[in-house]
Amino acid sequence: MQQREEKQLEAAVESLISRVAHVKNALHSFIYKLENEYERLTWPSVLDNFALLSGQLNTINKLLKNEKTPSFRNQVIIPLLLSPDRDEDLAKLTELRVPVFSHEIVPDYLRTKPDPEVEEQEKQLSVEAARIGPEVAQKQIQTLNKLCSNLLEKLNNPRDDRDSETAAIRQSKPSFNPADTNALVGAVAFGKGLSKCRPPGPVAPGHPGQGPMMSGGPTLQQVTIGGGSVQQAGMGGPVAPQQQGQPGKIPSSIKTNIKSASGSMHPYNR
Structure with missing residues (x-):
C-alpha cells in the first residue's frame, strides 16, 4: 500500500515538473519577444501568448x-x-538559480504561506469588502460594467x-482662411498689396531730397539745363542756368533756397 502511494506520488511529481517546464518555456519565449521583437510584435500575437x-x-490546476x-x-x-x-x-538542478541552500534561502523557497505583509494587506481588503453593503456594491458593479461596455464599443x-x-x-471646422493665406503668399512672393511709400524718418544733413515730403511744403525737382543737372526749388523762385567753366556747381541763390527748403522739411521744424 505504501509503495503504491509512493509510486503515485513520484508519477504526479514528474507530471507536475513536466507541466511547469512547459510554462517556463512559454514564459521564456514570451519575454524574449517582448525584449527583442517588440517593434514587430502585434497585439494579436500578445493575446496568443x-x-x-x-x-x-x-492544465496544472486540473492535474x-x-x-x-x-x-x-x-x-x-x-x-x-x-x-x-x-x-x-x-x-545544476535549478539551472544556477539556487547555488546555495543556506539559512537565508530556505525560509523563502520552502514557504507555504504568503509573507506577513501580504497576509495583512489581504485582511485589510477583506475587512473593507465586508463593510460595503450589497446596494453599494451593486451600484459599483453596474458603473464598472457600463464603463467596460462603452470601452468595448x-x-x-x-x-x-x-x-x-x-x-x-x-471639414466642418476649418482651421484657416483661404483668402488670408492667398493674400499672405502674394504679399511675400510678389509684393502684392504692399505700400510703395517710404517709411518716415529724419532728413540727413546735406541731403534735402531724402526726407519725408511735408504736405503743402516746398519740394525739389532735378532738372537739366545746358547739359548739367541742377536742383530746382519748388517755392516759385527762378532757376539760374549753370555758369560756364564750372560744370555741376550750384549757384548761390539756389543754395539759399535749398537750405531754406531743407530746414522747413525737417520734422522738428514744423
Whole structure:
C-alpha cells in the first residue's frame, strides 16, 4: 500500500515538473519577444501568448485537482542539511538559480504561506469588502460594467468609421482662411498689396531730397539745363542756368533756397 502511494506520488511529481517546464518555456519565449521583437510584435500575437500561458496554468490546476493525484498538502519538506557553501548538484538542478541552500534561502523557497505583509494587506481588503453593503456594491458593479461596455464599443468600431468621423470633423471646422493665406503668399512672393511709400524718418544733413515730403511744403525737382543737372526749388523762385567753366556747381541763390527748403522739411521744424 505504501509503495503504491509512493509510486503515485513520484508519477504526479514528474507530471507536475513536466507541466511547469512547459510554462517556463512559454514564459521564456514570451519575454524574449517582448525584449527583442517588440517593434514587430502585434497585439494579436500578445493575446496568443497570454492564451497559451492561461491554458497551461489551467492544465496544472486540473492535474492538482485530479482524484488520482495525491494531495501535496500532506507532504512536508524538511531541510536535512543547510550549508553556506556552493552546491554544484543543486545549482545544476535549478539551472544556477539556487547555488546555495543556506539559512537565508530556505525560509523563502520552502514557504507555504504568503509573507506577513501580504497576509495583512489581504485582511485589510477583506475587512473593507465586508463593510460595503450589497446596494453599494451593486451600484459599483453596474458603473464598472457600463464603463467596460462603452470601452468595448469604441474598440469594436471599425477603423474606417473612426477615420471618416475625424475627416468630417476637420471639414466642418476649418482651421484657416483661404483668402488670408492667398493674400499672405502674394504679399511675400510678389509684393502684392504692399505700400510703395517710404517709411518716415529724419532728413540727413546735406541731403534735402531724402526726407519725408511735408504736405503743402516746398519740394525739389532735378532738372537739366545746358547739359548739367541742377536742383530746382519748388517755392516759385527762378532757376539760374549753370555758369560756364564750372560744370555741376550750384549757384548761390539756389543754395539759399535749398537750405531754406531743407530746414522747413525737417520734422522738428514744423
